[in-house]
Amino acid sequence: MAPSVAQVWDWLSDVPDPEIPVITLTDLGIIRDVAYDGPTLVVTVTPTYSGCPATAFINLEIERRLREEGVTDLRLERQLSPAWTSDWIKPEAREALKAYGIAPPIDGTAADGVLAGRIARLAGGGNLVVPCPRCGSVHTEKLSQFGSTPCKASYRCTDCLEPFDYFKCI
């Protein structure tokens, strides 16, 4: 008997993200749909960033997890629209990110191109205030718009002096 859709969601909820293993694929919000097309189980996945090298690995992990449970008739589909947003990261996963040393995204602060930068410059500069995930200080500064992966920026805490990654809002 084919497993229920709810059962499949449950299995997928324990597959860790390959880059940030403290959160799972369902935490990240990249599994968009689980459904049956006749006898075929169809899992629809959306990429986080177009160039994210983990995308192919994530698909492999999904397949591995479901085959482990005996699923043989399986198809993975890519869905681009609506484009993935960091708003879909679950609240509990944000806590896990913080505990892991990555500052979680601050919703509503996605770059809108030139506008945010222009406002910041006109207002005398100043980056987004990202609290330090280690000591909680709000005295932090951006080192680079891109950190260890495209989805993160590099920051430094000026109180505890530790560098850290900030999961950018997108």
Next chain:
Amino acid sequence: MVAPVPEVRLATNANMAGPVVFTGQTPLTPGTPEHDLFTGLTRLGDNTLILGHRVSEWCGHSPILEEDIALANMALDLIGQTQLWLGLAGAVEGAGRTADDLAFLRDGWDFSNILLVERPNGDFGQTLMRQFLFDAWHQPMLKALEGSADARVAEIAAKAGKEVAYHVERSADLVIRLGDGTEESHTRMQRALDALWTYCGEMFIGDAIDARLAAAGIMPAPESLRPGWDALVGEVLAEATLTPPANPYAHTGGKQGKHTEHLGHLLTSMQWLQRAYPGAKW
């Protein structure tokens, strides 16, 4: 005592996956809607591919670690976007070519990127100036493409647009910091601007294909993006204490496949593996 001659084995196609296919120019008929769309998509995908490759040349060579990582990540975004644009171009063409086929098996004259993106990296300042001049066009272009009459174009643009919004913030910020920085950095940024300025006009010069794509509501008319670019670039350069050159000349031809010698050198490096071992798979 003569050293033994090592055995030399020639690479053959026998152990390579799939037949070797010549994939040059598109079989589509010029003037048809499919040919127009294919061309529009390869222009977008070739811009991101060639710029992505150029930026990736910095990997391991940047002045500081953070910038090395940032450049590599931006290149990754651009190459990811290339897979989407060229993937769709291949689907529209319907001849079975994948994004990889289009990237690695076409020759210089089949590429339709603008000349700006094939300019050599120069110093770090010139790389960032080129990036800013491109980003200031790229982001509004994607914004306009989000409203494309072709839903497949619109969804790629929406995805890529979010990434490119971060690119333009970063490149504008660094152009300002370096332009309005030390005497040395200011001089280098002004030199970069002077060297690249005449390669900017091509972004806003449309041809018959652009006009038909615009009339069909699929892509914006290139000319329509000029006022926004002028305004943003003017504002950022003023803050960077840099002076835009007065020369209005525009080098053109890239979109029609007529390139500078720099593209050929880039392709020999980017495509050598598929040229030397046709059909080789990762």
